[in-house]
Amino acid sequence: MLKVGVVGCGGISGSHVPNWQRMDDVEVVAVCDIRPEMFQKYPGPAHYEDFDKMLDENEFDIIDICLPTYLHAQFAIKAMKKGINVVSEKPIALEEEDVIAIYETAEKMNVKYMVAQCLRFWAEYEFVKSCYESGVYGKLLTANLWRLGGYPKRSFFDWYTKKELSGLIPFDLHIHDLDFLVYAFGAPKSYVFNRKELPGNDYLSATYDYGDFFVNTEASWYKAGYPFYMGFRFQFEQAVVALEKDGLTVYDANGNRSKPLSGEVGIANESDFDLPSGDAYFNELRYFANCVKENRPVEKVTKESLLTVLHILNEMK
């Protein structure tokens, strides 16, 4: 049994704790939060209001960090110094030196570390990456990715809305799409961006030039109560692969449309892909658990790719 401790029982923990609990070979031994009222939803594990005490009183294989962004690096380093493997919510940190310190600690302590960049484990995004790599629809020409929503209204002492704590729209939201681009295509050759940041409003658009193709992206925290909407359109020579409100669709040059992850077919389906449409939050935790269990390197999320992403985001601050 892998023994897991989760620190931070706010919003995103709801995508972590139940997923750990779905795994037969994992036991969530304890959860930690400075607000005890957050424990109600997790009655099974032991409850701690103090992280040091939780580490002292239990043996863990994995600590899972679901804390606000500004605490990620220091809590990861503390757990790794006790010889515990760490998986952390994104972003890894706001500063590049914290990334270096995290990986230095992991190496020195001979433990594994992974930041859970969920799009790397998201079936629809993996599908696009595989289309690019196989060339099944020809070369990639252009892409659009968007991640839109309203300004964060409620969080633990409003940390989301404080630049020095969350990094605002670049580090909190746009990071997902940029991280996917770097994961799938490597570092862009160049980029331009525009940002409108006002009280209660933050909007960023960025265009990444990869030489053979370019990618437009948008991220928003609108003041308006705009419902969260993420998606993409990738224009290949022979097809458009789109994730929109009706899910993933491939529109090909012959006028056919197919739903490759559900197997649903419009007129014809020439796609060879048969990827499972799983839950990215489960997939990322399962991947890390397997790396720990089988003592395999965490190859899917590398320090170099995270540094590339952070370097670009820091120019958008």
Ligand SMILES: NC(=O)c1ccc[n+]([C@@H]2O[C@H](COP(=O)([O-])OP(=O)(O)OC[C@H]3O[C@@H](n4cnc5c(N)ncnc54)[C@H](O)[C@@H]3O)[C@@H](O)[C@H]2O)c1
């Ligand atoms: N991957 C995704 O799709 C995704 C989505 C949402 C949030 N996130 C990330 O998850 C992280 C957490 O976001 P959230 O929305 O859950 O935040 P949140 O504010 O809802 O929850 C954070 C929790 O941490 C607790 N906490 C704060 N300081 C603590 C301490 N010193 N010790 C123990 N507990 C402490 C708070 O009481 C709170 O319950 C952020 O970094 C965010 O960027 C990722």
